[in-house]
Amino acid sequence: MKKNLLIVGAGGVAHVVAHKCAQNRDAFGDIHIASRSMAKCEAILASVRDKQGDEAVDAIRAHAVDAMDPGAVARLIRETGAHIVINVASSFVNMSVLEACLQTGAAYLDTAIHEDPAKICETPPWYGNYEWKRRERCAEAGVTAILGVGFDPGVVNAYARLAADEHLDTVRSIDIVDINAGKHDRWFSTNFDPEINFREFTGAVYSWQDRAWRSNRMFEVGREWDMPVVGRQKAYLTGHDEVHSLSRNYPDADVRFWMGFGDHYINVFTVLKNLGLLSEQPVRTAEGLEVVPLKVVKAVLPDPASLAPSYEGKTCIGTFVRGTKSGEEKEVLLFNVADHKAAYEEVGSQAISYTAGVPAVAAAMLVASGEWDVRTMVNVEELDPKPFLALLGRIGLPSEMIVNGVARSLVH
Incomplete structure (x- = not known):
């Protein structure tokens, strides 16, 4: 069974992710995109239609969600049947989206580290302040969480x-x-x-x-x-x-x-x-x-x-x-x-958005195929790089x- 996919975010990187998911839609089941602004999601779908035609955009559905609310994100994951979540919203929402994935069992991918809006440049290592504190929960729940899978990091x-x-x-x-x-x-x-x-x-x-x-x-x-x-x-x-x-x-x-x-x-x-x-x-x-x-x-x-x-x-x-x-x-x-x-x-x-978005799609494709569905939390260097770099070469980078x-x- 193909894995359903949810893209969270509607900025520049999400724009690229939606396009590349549509180009590689055979790798996934149903594809969804969500952000606070339905209008921004619909603008991305209009761009996909313009570049790839009606068939490509028909594969993606748009939703409104407050990504700061883990309960709302979890409900959307359940409603869409999403197995994989690509979080390319603001880095302020990372932990709420990850929490929703832990509640539902969906795989989680992001492209940048979590940030607290009230704090700048916390004590290193930065991943130890938020993400790594949830590593054991990911392993216990069997949830794949791939951190920082853009270009840099990624x-x-x-x-x-x-x-x-x-x-x-x-x-x-x-x-x-x-x-x-x-x-x-x-x-x-x-x-x-x-x-x-x-x-x-x-x-x-x-x-x-x-x-x-x-x-x-x-x-x-x-x-x-x-x-x-x-x-x-x-x-x-x-x-x-x-x-x-x-x-x-x-x-x-x-x-x-x-x-x-x-x-x-x-x-x-x-x-x-x-x-x-x-x-x-x-x-x-x-x-x-x-x-x-x-x-x-x-x-x-x-x-x-x-x-x-x-x-x-x-x-x-x-x-x-x-x-x-x-x-x-x-x-x-x-x-x-x-x-x-x-x-x-x-x-x-x-190209800045392009280089950040394409790797997240490649990672999602590898999770969907099982090659990177590791059922725990990892940074990219903890995974086999060869299938990732090979796939990136085929889809644009x-x-x-x-x-x-x-x-x-x-x-x-």
């Missing part, structure tokens, strides 16, 4: 596992590098939810080095990386989800995340932060209105989904894994290059590999 974790398993005897360092070399026509915008984007960068930058957590300030540590296709790019040490699971699974390796930023982004970010406009704490205006500065900034910035029509250029996201093989030093780079314009032509999205500076075949 695919980059699988890259680390593949390099460690097949190319190295010892792993000394894991560096994830995320470069967006694309350009759009807006004066300033974030590439995904501005509130989540800015929250990532206003706290401490945690990395795992010398078997301990290290803390830096944002934009304090930067270096140039020579990346395939996009060339030499400046990237900065940044706090990110995958550092917090890879450090547990590869404790002897230094684990760092680097993200590319242009001077314009850094200048705007710095001004907003110094003015207090990136604060998540409410303030009161002279008129007596209580507002959250970060939410006001989000409200005035462009919707990241609106960038897609004008976006041009490419992204390059990869994992550098260094260590030894047979006593000799070895560096393995696994990476993907995605094109903004190609993503828009295929699914009406920019091919990977490449360079070993000690020489391109090597990565069989799909």
Whole structure:
């Protein structure tokens, strides 16, 4: 029997997930999408119809649900008969959606770590604050929960596992590098939810080095990386989800995340932060209105989904894994290059959303087939990476590999 699927969320990543599920609908039973806004769900279905025709959109049904309410999500799971839930809503709802899956037995997948709206940059390891506390319940209930199965986190974790398993005897360092070399026509915008984007960068930058957590300030540590296709790019040490699971699974390796930023982004970010406009704490205006500065900034910035029509250029996201093989030093780079314009032509999205959404669909397909239906909670590097990377190559995100500076075949 094919597994029924529920997509929770109706933002840019959910848009991609719906398109890719429709393209691969033979892998699933009934497909559903739900968010607080039925109108947003219906807009996504209209996009699927425009790109793929009536037959594709007829396979998906839209629903309204408050994802902050685990009881409401659980009721919807039961009503739809969903066996698999792809949570691509705000990261504030992760634990309520996971709780609904624990109540119903549905498999749970997400693409980013849970966040408490009132807290920024909690104590590492971040997964230990919420997700891992529910690992035993998942195992006892036989519920598959795959955490962070976007691109980064997600695919980059699988890259680390593949390099460690097949190319190295010892792993000394894991560096994830995320470069967006694309350009759009807006004066300033974030590439995904501005509130989540800015929250990532206003706290401490945690990395795992010398078997301990290290803390830096944002934009304090930067270096140039020579990346395939996009060339030499400046990237900065940044706090990110995958550092917090890879450090547990590869404790002897230094684990760092680097993200590319242009001077314009850094200048705007710095001004907003110094003015207090990136604060998540409410303030009161002279008129007596209580507002959250970060939410006001989000409200005035462009919707990241609106960038897609004008976006041009490419992204390059990869994992550098260094260590030894047979006593000799070895560096393995696994990476993907995605094109903004190609993503828009295929699914009406920019490449940032595309690279986050496609892996979640691939993971759902593997859960549906049984290959990744592990009946417990895992991070991506705890799963066999080969079927995942092979499937990604077939449905839109091919990977490449360079070993000690020489391109090597990565069989799909």
